[in-house]
Amino acid sequence: xDLLVPILAAAVRSGTPILYATLGxxxxxxxxxxxxxxxxxxLVGALTGFGVTYHSASPWLGLAVAFGVGxxxxxxxxxxxxxxGVNQVVCGLALTMFGTGASSLVGRSLVxxxxxGMRAFPLPGLSEIPLLGPVLFxxxxxxxxxxxxxxxxxxxxxxxxxxxxxxxxxxxxxAAAAAGISVPTVRWMATLFGGGLAALGGAYLSVVxxxxxxxxxxxxxxxxxxxxxxxGIWHPLRxxxxxxxxxxxxxxxxxxxxxxxxxxxxxxxxxxxxxTVVVLTGIxxxxxxxxxxxxxxxxxxxFHREDRD
Amino acid sequence: MRIRIEKRFDSPRWxxxxxxxxxxxxxxxxxxxxxxxxxxxxLKAYAEMIRGxxxxxxxxxxxxxxxxxxxxxxxxxxxxxxxxxxxxxAEGQLVVGALAATAxxxxxxxxxxxxxxxxxxxxxxxxxxxxxALAGWLKAKWSVNEIITTLMMNYIAILGLEYLVYGPWRxxxxxxxxxxxxxxxxxRLPQFFGTRIHAGLFLxxxxxxxxxxxxxxSRWGYEIRVIGQNARAAAYAGMATSRHIVLVLFISGxxxxxxGMGEVAGxxxxxxxxxxxxxxxxxxxxxWLARLNPFAILAVSFLMGALLVGGDTxxxxxxxxxxxxxxxxxLILFFVLGGEFFRNYRLHFLKREGDx
Numbered sequence: 001x002d003l004l005v006p007i008l009a010a011a012v013r014s015g016t017p018i019l020y021a022t023l024g025x026x027x028x029x030x031x032x033x034x035x036x037x038x039x040x041x042x043l044v045g046a047l048t049g050f051g052v053t054y055h056s057a058s059p060w061l062g063l064a065v066a067f068g069v070g071x072x073x074x075x076x077x078x079x080x081x082x083x084x085g086v087n088q089v090v091c092g093l094a095l096t097m098f099g100t101g102a103s104s105l106v107g108r109s110l111v112x113x114x115x116x117g118m119r120a121f122p123l124p125g126l127s128e129i130p131l132l133g134p135v136l137f138x139x140x141x142x143x144x145x146x147x148x149x150x151x152x153x154x155x156x157x158x159x160x161x162x163x164x165x166x167x168x169x170x171x172x173x174x175a176a177a178a179a180g181i182s183v184p185t186v187r188w189m190a191t192l193f194g195g196g197l198a199a200l201g202g203a204y205l206s207v208v209x210x211x212x213x214x215x216x217x218x219x220x221x222x223x224x225x226x227x228x229x230x231x232g233i234w235h236p237l238r239x240x241x242x243x244x245x246x247x248x249x250x251x252x253x254x255x256x257x258x259x260x261x262x263x264x265x266x267x268x269x270x271x272x273x274x275x276t277v278v279v280l281t282g283i284x285x286x287x288x289x290x291x292x293x294x295x296x297x298x299x300x301x302x303f304h305r306e307d308r309d
Numbered sequence: 310m311r312i313r314i315e316k317r318f319d320s321p322r323w324x325x326x327x328x329x330x331x332x333x334x335x336x337x338x339x340x341x342x343x344x345x346x347x348x349x350x351x352l353k354a355y356a357e358m359i360r361g362x363x364x365x366x367x368x369x370x371x372x373x374x375x376x377x378x379x380x381x382x383x384x385x386x387x388x389x390x391x392x393x394x395x396x397x398x399a400e401g402q403l404v405v406g407a408l409a410a411t412a413x414x415x416x417x418x419x420x421x422x423x424x425x426x427x428x429x430x431x432x433x434x435x436x437x438x439x440x441x442a443l444a445g446w447l448k449a450k451w452s453v454n455e456i457i458t459t460l461m462m463n464y465i466a467i468l469g470l471e472y473l474v475y476g477p478w479r480x481x482x483x484x485x486x487x488x489x490x491x492x493x494x495x496x497r498l499p500q501f502f503g504t505r506i507h508a509g510l511f512l513x514x515x516x517x518x519x520x521x522x523x524x525x526x527s528r529w530g531y532e533i534r535v536i537g538q539n540a541r542a543a544a545y546a547g548m549a550t551s552r553h554i555v556l557v558l559f560i561s562g563x564x565x566x567x568x569g570m571g572e573v574a575g576x577x578x579x580x581x582x583x584x585x586x587x588x589x590x591x592x593x594x595x596x597w598l599a600r601l602n603p604f605a606i607l608a609v610s611f612l613m614g615a616l617l618v619g620g621d622t623x624x625x626x627x628x629x630x631x632x633x634x635x636x637x638x639x640l641i642l643f644f645v646l647g648g649e650f651f652r653n654y655r656l657h658f659l660k661r662e663g664d665x
Contacts, residue, residue, distance in 0.1 A: 036456065040639075076643060084650040089395050089456065090597055091646050097590065098639025104632030106347065215632075220464055227457045266472035273464040276457065277447075284451040304316075 007251055008135040013209065015247025016143050017042070017201040017218075021225035022232065022239045023146075023153055024197025029229055030157060031190035032170035032298040035077055036092025038198045039222025040099020045070045045199025047103040050206035050213040051110055059118040059207050063142070063200060066207075070199020071192040073099065078191040082184050085302030096222070104215045117211040118142065140208050146240075149197075154236040166190060170296030173303040183303050198222065220273065227276045231283050234295060242279075249275055313657040320652045328652060329598050332644035333612075339644075340637045354627060361622025362615035370504035371621075374576065376607075376614030377506075378403065378585070380513040381568035382592030383599065383606040384520055385441075385561040391524065391601050392537045392557050398444060398459025399565040400589025401466035402437040406566025407573045408470060409436030411489055411580040414496045415478070422495040429496065429570050437566015438559040440466065445558030449551035455558070463589070471582050478580065489580040498575035509571025513607070516564055521603040533557060565589060586617065586631065594642050613638075 021038050028035045035041075045066040053062030077095050080086045118140050126137040136147075157163040168176040169186045177183050201221070206213050224246055232239025253268045261268075341351030362368050382399040389396035409432040417432075419425045440462060447453035471487070480490040498508040524530035536543040536550055543550060568588065573580050595613050599605035620634035 080643065080646055084647060086646040086649055090593070090642065093397065093590075093593055094639050094642035094646065096639075097594075097635055097642065101632040101635025101637075101639060102343070104630055105343075105636055108630060220461075223457065223460050227454075227461075230454060230457070264472050264476055266468040266475065270465050270468045273461040273468075276461045277453075280457055281447055281451060281453050284447075284453040287452070 005131065005134050007248065007255065009138065010251035010255075011244050011248030012135060012139060012143060013247065014250045015244040016146050017204040017209070018221050018225050018228065018246055019146050019150070019240055019243035020201030020204060021198040021222055022228045022243055023149060023236055024194035024201070025225055025229045026194075026232070026234055026236060026239060027153065027157075027166070027197070028190050028194030029299055030170045030234060030296055031166050031187045032173060032296050032301065032303070033078075033081055033187050033191050034088045034092065034300045035074065035095070035191060035194060035198075036089060036226060037074070037077055037095025037099060037195075038092075038225055039218055039220065040096035040103075041070050041073055041195050041198040042099075042202030042205075042218045042222045042225075043103040043216065044073055044099045045202030046206040046217055047107040047110070047202075047213055048199065049203025050115065051107070053115045053117065053207050054110060054113060057116065059116075062207050063203050066199045066203035067196040070202070071196035073199070074191050074195025075188075077195070078188045081302065082187040082191065085304055088300050088302070100216065107213050107215065110213045111215065113213070115207070115211050118208045142204055142208055150236045150240045157236070167296070170298055173298050173301075177303075187303075198225070201225070224272060224276055227280050230295075231279055233283070245279075246272055246275070313659055315655045315657060317653055317655050324652050325600070328648035329600075329645055332598075332648045333641060335644045336637060336640035339640050340633075343636065344633070349627065349629065354623060354629065354633075357622050357626050358616070358619025361626070362618040367504075368618060368622075370502070370506055371618045372611060372614040373510065374505045374507070374614070375588075375617045376610040377509045377513050377571055377575075378568040378588040379591055379595050379610035379613050379617075380607055381509070381516060381571070382565050382589050383595035383610050384513075384516050384603055385565040385568075386589075386592050387596035387599065387601040387603065387606055388520060388524075388533075388564070389557055389561045390537075390596055392533045392553065393540070394445070394448070394554055394557055394561075395456045396441060396444075396459050396558060396561050397456055397593070398441060398462050398562070398589070399568075399592050400585060400587060401459070401463035402440045402562040402565035403569040403572070403585055403589050404463075404466040404470050405440040405562075406433035406437035406569030407580060407584065408466075408473065408569075409433045409566065410570040410573050411473075411478070411492075414492050414574075415489075418493065418496075420495060425493075425495045426498065426574075429574055430567065433566040433570035434563040435566075437569065438563035441562020441565070442555050442559035445555040448558075449554040467582075470580070474580055474582055480579075487582055491579045492574065496574060497578055498571065500575070505576060507571060507575030509568070509575045512567050512571060513610075516567070517603045517607050524603070565592075587635075591617070591638060594638050594645075597642065598645055 021042055025035060025038055048069045049062040049066035052065045053059050077091055080091050081088045120138060120140050123137040127133045165181050166186055169181060169183050173183045202218060205217055228239050228242040231242045249272050253271050257265060257268055344351040344354055362372050382403060385399050386396050410429040413428045413432040417428050444455045444458040447458055448455045474487040474489060478489045480488050500507045532548045533553060536548060536553060572584055577584055591613055595606055595609045599609040616634055620631050623629040623633060624631055
């Protein structure tokens with residue numbers, strides 16, 4: 001118990017940045033747009049969040065600006081993929097390259113600096129609950145916000161009319177357009193919102209977790225988020241479990257390393273990537289056995305004007 | 310004024326080379342804005358890049374040196390992309406190829422140059438091929454998303470490289486530096502003209518020729534192109550898509566693995582971390598800019614090699630990090646993608662409603 005609680009609490013903390021990115025990608029993909037630029041957008045978010053917090057001493061401002069910059073960056077993706085209808089896979093890769101490069105280039109002067117960042121904020125009362133309290137309610141405000149966001153997005157997607165419209169656009173853009181929904185508008189908004197959340201996840205890493213900016217500090221978390229969307233079958237609640245599972249692996253691996261093990265560090269660091277492949281294979285095998293999965297039917301397919309005319 | 314968008318049924322020939330050229334110019338233009346915003350003179354930066362990469366014999370030879378792995382990896386990803394299989398794992402396959410070539414030198418040493426080079430070539434192609442085919446097998450059998458698996462396997466391969474050079478394969482005399490011992494003379498590919506251009510160049514040229522011929526003239530190549538253009542039609546025609554996926558990713562990985570062998574046996578003479586500066590990722594731009602054409606890939610990889618050498622010059626002369634090259638690469642890909650819209654569509658600017 002003494003060992004379990006800190007590990008579970010750390011799992012939630014290190015799963016949170018992945019969770020934000022995963023939730024964002026779910027919204028984007030539900031509209032039929034695949035954004036493989038998450039890794040780059042997270043890095044830009046991490047740098048923006050850190051830089052703004054460094055200059056303003058306000059972590060909240062840093063996080064908010066990161067959201068805005070992430071959304072603005074994804075306007076490139078939306079313009080090319082939604083408006084011009086180019087290949088979404090390649091465009092996402094371009095976005096990752098650009099984001100990775102731009103964050104390193106612009107962030108040079110901030111390497112080595114530290115900020116106060118955001119501190120833990122135990123929720124009065126709730127944090128006293130045995131086990132659940134210290135794991136879930138002795139965290140920072142961004143963790144609580146992510147709990148809310150998971151339920152909010154779940155409710156939005158499955159129980160509201162705008163959520164239905166979003167899913168319709170991702171399942172059958174032709175039918176959605178015939179019903180009077182503007183497919184490009186919905187896809188633009190979903191792409192911008194998803195990018196904002198991914199940047200927020202990146203900013204969590206620098207502003208809340210480490211209080212530093214390090215080049216390529218996301219180290220593949222953006223890609224893991226893309227995999228978790230599939231693992232979570234495009235469902236916010238399931239994806240949250242996946243994010244905490246990966247957070248747990250990361251936390252565990254850090255602890256094993258700190259405890260001084262004979263296992264070489266590179267082999268421990270492989271764990272999350274190996275786990276991603278294994279988990280993705282597992283879910284794909286189950287899909288083969290006929291379990292209904294939530295992949296939007298029009299995912300990755302551009303909606304051309306002439307299809308509508 | 311209204312704009313009407315109309316689909317083209319065939320694009321003018323000049324667009325094949327004209328659009329990528331315009332895309333390159335626009336990308337450098339956008340990059341200039343970013344550099345200027347950072348307080349760096351873009352004109353000076355670009356002049357230094359051109360001077361460094363193309364200005365003298367040394368720069369040109371270094372550009373070719375970097376073009377070799379880019380061309381091989383470019384062919385690797387282009388082959389997979391032709392079938393709409395997204396192999397984002399060329400970087401990992403290249404690393405695994407380098408590991409296998411090093412393993413051949415370590416565990417199967419030979420005194421004979423031809424035997425040693427054959428062993429290294431076979432080992433690197435087999436290892437890279439299997440690394441790619443694993444993702445292919447998962448995709449063919451259970452439709453596991455190959456974008457994610459190939460990407461994750463990049464991280465795994467690079468960490469495997471670190472494990473080996475920091476651990477069991479480290480040169481005991483390296484004073485703690487993460488390096489393997491230097492390869493024996495017979496395990497080195499020859500270099501030419503007193504430059505660092507090595508025999509990997511022939512592998513790159515040969516691969517381009519072979520892939521061009523096979524893709525253009527063989528039944529196998531035809532099926533791959535059909536699957537890429539219309540998977541459903543291919544399935545109705547009875548083409549064995551699953552088998553093609555595994556084989557294409559095997560060949561793709563093998564070609565990238567050869568690039569890794571060229572880097573360790575032709576260039577560095579030993580294995581060390583960070584020997585690849587993301588060739589496998591830059592290869593994606595090479596393939597797309599060349600529109601997946603094996604011969605065009607050769608030309609474009611020279612161009613991208615120049616960009617990398619220019620980036621090295623920027624690092625030395627203007628203290629700009631190599632990430633500035635990555636920014637340019639991302640921009641180039643954005644504009645190339647945007648340009649494809651104009652290949653497929655024509656814009657009509659209408660003065661009044663009802664004009665046609």
